[in-house]
Amino acid sequence: MLTLTPTAAEAVKTIVARVPQIDDGGVRIRDTGAETGFELSVTPAPESEDTVVVTEGARVFLDATAAAALDDRVLDAEVGDDGSVRFALSAA
Numbered sequence: 001m002l003t004l005t006p007t008a009a010e011a012v013k014t015i016v017a018r019v020p021q022i023d024d025g026g027v028r029i030r031d032t033g034a035e036t037g038f039e040l041s042v043t044p045a046p047e048s049e050d051t052v053v054v055t056e057g058a059r060v061f062l063d064a065t066a067a068a069a070l071d072d073r074v075l076d077a078e079v080g081d082d083g084s085v086r087f088a089l090s091a092a
Contacts, residue, residue: 002062002070003092004055011077011085012058016042026052026059031066038066040087 004012012027019025025044032039046052046061053060062070070089078086 001051002053002060002067003074004053004058004060005074005076006056007079008075008077008087009056009058011079011087012060013056014079015085016059018042024059026061028061028063029066029070030063031069 015027016022016025019042022042022044025042026046028041028043028046028050030039030041031037043061046059047063049064050061051064051067053062060075072092073089074092076088076090078088080086
């Protein structure tokens with residue numbers, strides 16, 4: 001299963017908190033294909049088939065294809081001085 005570093009968990013919580021109408025939501029990762037990669041969005045709840053990963057209160061929802069592709073990966077994040085976030089995946 002995908003794991004999150006503490007930095008990634010904090011980044012996810014910060015991103016979700018920036019969307020006022022989503023109190024208890026998370027970041028959803030959807031696999032959009034080999035040529036385009038993954039799409040991230042903030043959503044109030046997982047889809048019915050999503051895998052839910054919770055780390056330090058951060059919630060990440062993975063569609064079925066993303067869950068399979070990211071099964072043995074670690075999600076990390078780098079936060080810029082301007083508040084921007086860059087996510088990176090590495091092998092577990």
